[in-house]
Each structure stands twice: as structure tokens, then as C-alpha cells.
Amino acid sequence: MAWTHINASYPQVLRGILQQTNVGLLYTAPTYTTPGAPGSAGVSQSMTGLTLRRFELNNRAAAVNAGIGFRWHNRYWNAGGIVAADVPDFTDDTADAQDLPATTADFPLMTTVAASGWAVHSDRQFSWVSALIVTADVGASSDVTADYTNAAGTGWTALTQGAENFEATGSSFIQAAGANYTATTERMFVFAPPNNWGKTATGGLDGIPEGRYGLRFISDVATTAASASVLEVGSMVAVESVATLSLYSDSDMTFSDPYADAVVAFFSIANAGNRVRAEVTTGV
Numbered sequence: 001m002a003w004t005h006i007n008a009s010y011p012q013v014l015r016g017i018l019q020q021t022n023v024g025l026l027y028t029a030p031t032y033t034t035p036g037a038p039g040s041a042g043v044s045q046s047m048t049g050l051t052l053r054r055f056e057l058n059n060r061a062a063a064v065n066a067g068i069g070f071r072w073h074n075r076y077w078n079a080g081g082i083v084a085a086d087v088p089d090f091t092d093d094t095a096d097a098q099d100l101p102a103t104t105a106d107f108p109l110m111t112t113v114a115a116s117g118w119a120v121h122s123d124r125q126f127s128w129v130s131a132l133i134v135t136a137d138v139g140a141s142s143d144v145t146a147d148y149t150n151a152a153g154t155g156w157t158a159l160t161q162g163a164e165n166f167e168a169t170g171s172s173f174i175q176a177a178g179a180n181y182t183a184t185t186e187r188m189f190v191f192a193p194p195n196n197w198g199k200t201a202t203g204g205l206d207g208i209p210e211g212r213y214g215l216r217f218i219s220d221v222a223t224t225a226a227s228a229s230v231l232e233v234g235s236m237v238a239v240e241s242v243a244t245l246s247l248y249s250d251s252d253m254t255f256s257d258p259y260a261d262a263v264v265a266f267f268s269i270a271n272a273g274n275r276v277r278a279e280v281t282t283g284v
Contacts, residue, residue: 003053003279010265011272014188015071015130019230020100022024025071027263027280049284050260052237056249057265059242060273066248067190067239068278069128070260074098077122077233081108082216084115088207096230105134105227109181110219116146119216120233121200121208124259125193127236128266129215131228136183139223144181148194149214153201156216159191181226187218190236190266234260236266256284 007172018024020230029047050070057066079097082089096106105184109131110116120129183189197213204210219226237255265276 055278061271063233069236117218121212137226
């Protein structure tokens, strides 16, 4: 098994404004070409499945939460809008969540109707979501709340800020009133998957198909609804509080993810001097 050595700066918090590109990643999986129809070119696709070891996160900022993990290939997650007054609540909009250009506000994060928002779901537990905000909300008078599908898969349980949420104040989807989504910025949510996070039950839940781990974000009514252009989803395999100008490292553990097509890092305070060293290989 051949290992690739990573030694790279990481100036953004998670993905910055680079979602749905291969820019700013620590490592991207090799690509392969599947045969096309007779007379047409083949289709290039990324391999999935990566293994990571021997990482070192060098924090050059004030005290932060820092971590390392994987971006998932788009085929392993879905996303869409939620309006509580609709039946079902959830409407799939995965195509808009995953397509470029990054300047198009085609993935609504809320509506002007109360108790609306959006959700992400997958058949595996994920632990980070990143969105590039294009249109800011105006007039929302309360926080955005985050909920996950409960153990039975028949309802939703609140994911509380501070307990499972690794985000610094002002950086996550759980925001102070009136500052929920700011345009042309990344809004990300990095969290520890709860022990009682369950898959949706037979028949699904609120329009989300059965057998899926769901995470939703619900907003108060706004006069102008926020929209994103693109999302990304992945797993954060190690996160720790790191003191000012300090290191977080691990040389013993090996981390694998069959859905991974790239390696990412997370520093809750962006700094151009932040740096990551690690080893990665294809396969799990």
C-alpha cells in the first residue's frame, strides 16, 4: 500500500467558497474513466474510499477547534428544502445543491413562510456540512435550529449548540438572531454524530426516504429568504480543542471512509499560517 504525504497550508475554516471544486483540498482521489456509448467519450469519475493516518494540525491562530476528515462524493448524499406547511415537508433539490456555478442562488435555505429550512440525508452518518451562501436572509427574528432523525427514525431531536457542535460562535448554522445566513460566505456545521441518531423508519419521514440519517435546519419567517449555491458533505474523523500556536497530532490511529473522495481539515478560526501534515492512501 503506497502512502501519499500531505504537507500543505490550510487558510480557510473548512471549505471557504470552494465547494464543489477540487481547489483547497488536501488530497483528491484518483479518477478513472468509464466507457461511453459507441462513438462518444468516456466519463471521468473520482474513485471513492480513502484511508488517513499520522496527521498533524498546526494552529497558528488563537485557541480553536481543529480537525481532519473527508469530503464525500456527491453520489452518497441528498439535500432539499423543508416547508412544515407542505405535505410532505421535504422536497429533494440535490441537483441544485451539487451544481456550479457558485454564484447561482438556486438552493433555498428557507422561505418567507414560518418553520421552513433545508435538510441533508445519507445512508451513513456524516459529521459536517458546508454551504456557500449567495443570498442573505432579512427579517428572521430567531435562531436557526438543527435537528437530527431520532433513534426510531420516526421524528426529530434537537442538536444543541455546545454539546455536539464544534463550531465557534458566529460560524455555525446555529446563529444569533438576525445573523443566520450572511451572503458570499461559508456557513458550515461540524458536529459529533449523536449516539441516538437513527435512520428514518419504514415509509420514510416527512418526505425523506426510509433508511436515511437526516439532519435538518429550520428557520423563523423572514422577509427575504436566504439561498445557497452549492453544498458539500463529509465526515470529520478527529476533532480537538487546540490552544493558541499549538499542534494537534495523532500517530497511532488509522481512519477510513468508503464514501471519501478527498481529504479536508477544519480550523474554527481561519489563518493563513495554519498547516496540515498527514499520510493518505486509496482504499479502506
